[in-house]
Amino acid sequence: MSEPASKHDVFQAIADPTRRRLLHLLSDQEMSVTIISGHFTMSRTAVSKHLRVLAEAGLVKDQKVGRETRYRLDPEPLLELKKWVSYYERFWENKLSSLKRFVESDDSDVMDSFPPLTVVDRNEK
Amino acid sequence: MSEPASKHDVFQAIADPTRRRLLHLLSDQEMSVTIISGHFTMSRTAVSKHLRVLAEAGLVKDQKVGRETRYRLDPEPLLELKKWVSYYERFWENKLSSLKRFVESDDSDVMDSFPPLTVVDRNEK
């Protein structure tokens, strides 16, 4: 059932700002390569390569229509990303509450709020 | 107030699987560089460089304690990621609901054992 995890995963695919722009563009509507690259200053070939990376990550699907290739968004792989982020949500909940504590306690000497036990932890390999 | 958006953003920081492992490790507890790198096969220096990338993205904070440097998770920048993903949620909602429509309209009995709420379900562990 699991995909062969081809070379490019979602995390890597969205790392590049150009590719994020591409996803956003395609979220609007399906488009051909030439039309798409009309929205960028770089060459069509460069855009095409970005599209292929996205396709390998499953984030876009392509369909040949005559001599052109239409690309459309497939947001499904973003579920993995959402799931990954959701794991950390409870931590930023914690952080916000400690931030709140910090703000309420005020004072500029930040280090005072770190008790000795921070220094004393016991980690061993 | 806002950071100068130095060289590494969240998207790039989490693109690397090693760095994702690091975040997960640190979500458990604050740890020193040596202890951290004990969890990896690569050199301590390599781990240290990954930690710096994470720090530049604001995902971890470091604190010197004696001769060691403690790193801890700071999940706050992940909010940006969450926000980014959330934009696309409506698209996969559409996709899921059209899947739902498809399943419901289809008279094949394959999916009958899955109650509708499986499709509509919006949270997971």
Added chain:
DNA sequence: ATTAAATGAAACCAAATGGTTTCGTAATTA
């Protein structure tokens, strides 16, 4: 006072990345 531990900086390297230009080949149009 030595010695050992913890770490970052630096120099280096191979591979990946993001871009270019050129060329070949279908498909469309004149």
Added chain:
DNA sequence: TAATTACGAAACCATTTGGTTTCATTTAAT
């Protein structure tokens, strides 16, 4: 049929990335 359009493949290039080893420095332990 001939010209044009849409596109990918290929070769190439500079920079970034992810890793290494070596070295210097600060701090802790004997």
